[in-house]
Amino acid sequence: MSHCSTVAFANSTPMKIKYHLGLSVFALFPGVIVMLLFGSWQWLLVTVILVNLIGLFRTSFFLAVSFHVLKLITKLSNEENFTxxxxxxxxxxxxxxxxxxxxxxxxxxxxxxxxxxxxxxxxxxxxxxxxxxxxxxxxxxxxxxxxxxxxxxxxxxxxxxxxxxxxxxxxxxxxxxxxxxxxxxxxxxxxxxxxxxxxxxxxxxxxxxxxxxxxxxxxxxxxxxxxxxx
Ligand code: SF4
CATH class of the missing domain: 3.40.50 (Rossmann fold)
Structure with missing residues (x-):
């Protein structure tokens, strides 16, 4: 992405995908706990889907959660970008x-x-x-x-x-x-x-x-x- 090309209502689909990727990784943590409590992997899936559905409201909280997860992923992958x-x-x-x-x-x-x-x-x-x-x-x-x-x-x-x-x-x-x-x-x-x-x-x-x-x-x-x- 060029450094001066961001404006609202540019094609935001790639960013939405990244937002939900961040939320999905975050949801794995409560998802594993729920899965262990109820003894079925399907609860992991349900938790990830639920978090993403609530995340559709895109509150500041969810934006911040996804932001921090994506930052962590970029840091771990040693990439210098601003995803x-x-x-x-x-x-x-x-x-x-x-x-x-x-x-x-x-x-x-x-x-x-x-x-x-x-x-x-x-x-x-x-x-x-x-x-x-x-x-x-x-x-x-x-x-x-x-x-x-x-x-x-x-x-x-x-x-x-x-x-x-x-x-x-x-x-x-x-x-x-x-x-x-x-x-x-x-x-x-x-x-x-x-x-x-x-x-x-x-x-x-x-x-x-x-x-x-x-x-x-x-x-x-x-x-x-x-x-x-x-
Ligand atoms: S446009 Fe204004 S701020 Fe920029 S160099 Fe000229 S006087 Fe300074």
Whole structure:
């Protein structure tokens, strides 16, 4: 998967399969206990099916369970990929849009950006006031400010999870459109708990955390899908 291609309502079938794979592995543990209690392997099957059926509700709890199982599988298989994070980003975004799509006033949407989008030589301080940016065009921040001007959504820039949580607490949004790398985005969406988030992955042509980029059209689409028409 390309690093900048995630947007809600992209084809989510592969991620759904991975989500249920995580749930099925998790269900083996209670399944074995039930099987031993009732003395029949069929109870193992029943438990796995039941967990997956309840998992269709895709609550934050089940997303987190599947996330941690998938993380463990990737760790054990020694693979460096973001399967677990991408599952959370895709299915979490889809859930947010299904629940809130077309209903959120612009003033209650927060566009939350990572500080690494800012050009590393820029001296302007934008974490406490993004509007200090003079929109010189050397990084995507200026174009994202133009986007907030056009749509009326709020914008905040965070250097990490603590500041992101503070921005969310202060803005009290009904929905967040978050841009970040898969690692931060996946974990951040789980940490957000009840706050609905749609996620857009940034791209990292120079490596992690340095002059990252984001597809403005993907961000704009995410905002527009949430916006109420009133
Ligand atoms: S657009 Fe220019 S002024 Fe604004 S943050 Fe990027 S480099 Fe700095």
């Amino acid at each position: 677990a994070e991408e599952m959370v980003i895709t299915l979490g975004s889809e859930k947010t849009l299904r629940k809130l799509g077309g209903t959120v006033p612009a003033s209650r949407i927060l566009l939350l950006l990572p500080h690494c989008l800012q050009w590393h030589e820029c001296k302007v301080r934008i974490t406490f006031d993004p509007y200090n940016c003079v929109r010189c065009g050397k990084c995507p921040v200026g174009a994202l400010l133009d986007l907030t001007d056009r749509t009326g959504v709020k914008i905040a820039i965070a250097t990490g999870g603590t500041l992101a949580r503070r921005h969310i607490k202060e803005s009290r949004p009904l929905a967040v459109v978050a841009v970040a790398c898969p690692r931060d985005l996946g974990q951040g969406m789980l940490d957000a708990g009840k706050i609905p988030v749609t996620g857009v992955e940034n791209s990292r042509p120079l490596g992690d955390c340095l002059d990252t980029q984001v597809d403005i059209t993907l961000v704009e689409n995410s905002i527009k899908q949430l916006l109420s028409s009133k």
